[in-house]
Amino acid sequence: MFYAVISDVHSNLKALESVLKDLKNRNIQDIYFSGDAVGYGPEPNECIDLLRAECKVLLAGNHDWGVAGLTDIDFFNKNAGTAIEWTKKVISEENIEILRTFPVRFELKKEDITFVHSTPYEPEQWHYLQKFSDAEINFQYFETKLCFIGHSHRPVIIERSPSGEFIANINIMSIKPDNRYIINVGSVGQPRDGDPRASYAIIDKERVEIVRVSYDIEATQKKMSQAGLPLPLIQRLSFGM
Ligand code: ZN
Numbered sequence: 001m002f003y004a005v006i007s008d009v010h011s012n013l014k015a016l017e018s019v020l021k022d023l024k025n026r027n028i029q030d031i032y033f034s035g036d037a038v039g040y041g042p043e044p045n046e047c048i049d050l051l052r053a054e055c056k057v058l059l060a061g062n063h064d065w066g067v068a069g070l071t072d073i074d075f076f077n078k079n080a081g082t083a084i085e086w087t088k089k090v091i092s093e094e095n096i097e098i099l100r101t102f103p104v105r106f107e108l109k110k111e112d113i114t115f116v117h118s119t120p121y122e123p124e125q126w127h128y129l130q131k132f133s134d135a136e137i138n139f140q141y142f143e144t145k146l147c148f149i150g151h152s153h154r155p156v157i158i159e160r161s162p163s164g165e166f167i168a169n170i171n172i173m174s175i176k177p178d179n180r181y182i183i184n185v186g187s188v189g190q191p192r193d194g195d196p197r198a199s200y201a202i203i204d205k206e207r208v209e210i211v212r213v214s215y216d217i218e219a220t221q222k223k224m225s226q227a228g229l230p231l232p233l234i235q236r237l238s239f240g241m
Contacts, residue, residue, distance in 0.1 A: 006055075135182055
């Protein structure tokens with residue numbers, strides 16, 4: 001049974017639609033969302049509606065909490081903060097209430113999976129997991145075999161053996177019976193690993209794969225310009241940085 005995990009859509013409807021189309025072509029229906037529906041991009045309401053229609057579980061990210069007034073705007077850099085203020089002006093009251101209901105952590109015990117947006121350790125503090133030493137700490141803060149994260153917008157699969165050895169891979173990895181995994185699925189709406197294509201993960205019992213999907217970047221950039229969103233946020237989509 002295949003399922004997919006997507007994250008960091010950031011109001012980029014064109015990217016989200018392309019990923020969902022790719023999933024339809026692969027006949028994958030079970031989709032989990034690891035947070036940051038909004039922020040940065042031009043279509044927050046449309047993205048929340050579509051995510052709610054298509055995903056089985058929806059988590060909150062720091063930008064969702066920023067828009068919902070649960071994370072202080074000072075947490076964000078200038079352009080991110082500007083985009084959050086813009087989002088607050090165009091988002092519906094109903095969608096703000098919906099963002100407030102998204103959890104920051106979710107476990108599927110039967111499937112042996114944990115979802116968070118940032119890190120299993122203090123998920124509401126929005127830490128980043130960047131090094132093996134960060135991973136080592138975080139493996140102690142969830143009990144399931146797999147833990148899916150987003151937040152950094154850089155996909156990576158981290159494997160830990162029972163004796164504490166780490167391996168990382170950015171494309172594909174087989175799932176071994178005794179090992180545990182932290183999987184950053186990358187970002188649908190604003191990749192930052194130098195590849196501008198949308199990123200997400202598909203998983204079955206034996207392996208996890210990071211998938212990249214092209215989308216109409218210029219269409220999103222045009223909508224961002226029309227909305228008056230900050231130029232650096234528009235330009236970075238072309239480079240995936
Ligand atoms: Zn994000």
